[in-house]
Amino acid sequence: MIGGGLAGASAALELASRGLEVTLVSAGAGATALSWGSLDVAVPSPEPRGLPLRDVTATRLLSPRERLAACLRTRSQHPYATLFGRSGGAAESAATEAVKSAAACLDGWLAGAGLRVEGGLDASRLLANVRGAVRVCDFAFTGPAEGDLQGAAEVEIAAIAGLAQHDARPLARTLAAEFSALGLPRPSLRVVPLALPPGFVVDGGSPARVAAQTDTEEGLGVLLAAVAGRHRHETTVRHAEGERRLLLLPPILGFSGVRGKLARLREAAGCRVAECLGAPPVSPSGLRLLGALGEALSRQGVVVQHARVGALEATGRRLRALRLQRSEATSGSEERLEADGILLACGRFLGGGLIDRGGGVHESLLDLPLYDEAGVRIDGTAPSRLVRASPEGPQPLFSSGVRTDSRLRPLGADGEPLFENLFVAGDLIGGFDPSAERTGLGVALLTGLRAASEIARLAEEDGR
């Protein structure tokens, strides 16, 4: 497996659980580490692209299932079209089944590290991010997942003095505006200051350092006391009861053990408690996910190599081995790693799968042909020519990636799979824009699992 993000890790975990010998090569963190705490599988909406968030005629939020079906109907270049077929009832039921089993799989792997995948295809969750924008999410990880704004009659927004990049008042204002834009009944929104002793918010209020504080028993105790005593000075305010009340914390619940912390916080607060969605350095959610995946990988016996892939060796249409380049500590040492099947899951620009070389966009390892969402070939084109000034409408640069056959093998310029044992998963597959659609993690998980089953099938064929 080349790539240590969600796509590579889920493929590795799936193959290891089928009893295959798996090595995962990772050069560093990619887009998975920068994820926001939700796991979205369905694109936000069918028409027009990305907006609106709800079905106008029915004036209700579309469920993930409906949005997934709409995506299959309208987007022929999307990786889902490859995974589940173009459209029709068969494709829809295949997609929903795949999503359900994938979420269950991931939940099982992460549960050991105390991180759960929550949500489903029947109802969207409304989660607030650190800026107060409401996001329509399908699944979410422990932490933000508990913060569904639907059904909350009262939302308390915790304010922590001195915490950088988190401001409760603008958050509350944005949240109020979002509710009226969505046409949903607005809960009562209140900013609640948490009284924390000096020394809790350190280093200029760096949220990552505050998060690290709550990883210690002492730091968590301080936070629990502040949450429990947040209404000390009030006398007359009446609060909604239990589940109808939500305390929204900034994402500071540390890098591990979030589930246990949330349970204790819920007890101290006397209501639902959740974190806002956020990405590093504001939120540790991506690093939590990466850490939990790392734990699962070591539990399943997957060998993880921290190295870069220098080159791939092939005989004919079959890859034989890959050469690993280590970082400087062991400089000069090149290692050869033989493999029967290889998965390319090194993402796009953040993961290093796509790079700007000689003034044009290229796939970094094999220089595979790249296509954008409209199916136009774009490799070798300057990145600046693939970006449009208008914020609405497609950005070819952000939807570019390789094209695959139905078994997720990357296609060459002639439209034929390049190698019979090379597969691709995750963002590196083009035809969708993970940042606009926010489906990066969802596609990574679904393609990673599919690629794993294709590799297992290949191993079976070879063994016969």
Added chain:
Amino acid sequence: MIRNYRGFFRELSRTGNARAFWLHLKTGVAHILRRAQRSRSQDAVALFLENYREDGVRLPDATRDALRLEAQRCTACGLCTAECARMGGRPGLDPMDAVAAAGRLAIEVVRLALPVTDSACGACAACEAVCPAGIPIAKVQDDLGSLAAMARPAGIR
């Protein structure tokens, strides 16, 4: 001349402009004295660098220039900062800030008297391991540390 200086001191006590006084002294007196002190046989470049060390003036350095180019790949994603916190690090200069400083490294940056040398950066390089851009952050921290140490006047260390 004495009359001139009396006027200058009067002006100084009125405005309290110590910085202006220091510049006057440096250009008018200290520089000439310093030059007179040095022997003529000393290497001119070494002499120049020695004189302007405190101001952060230095010769172009191929290694540092390469490091600066690498630091310019930073996308400010903040993973290094988060990972550093996770590892329990408390560096004097946040890794992301260090990379940002190194990326636009100029004399002014050194003048900030960065608190790098007082840092508790354990050089664990955890930041480097998560950097999506592959920037050698530990090296950047190290380099900034040496620059800051160099730029700080002796005795204030």
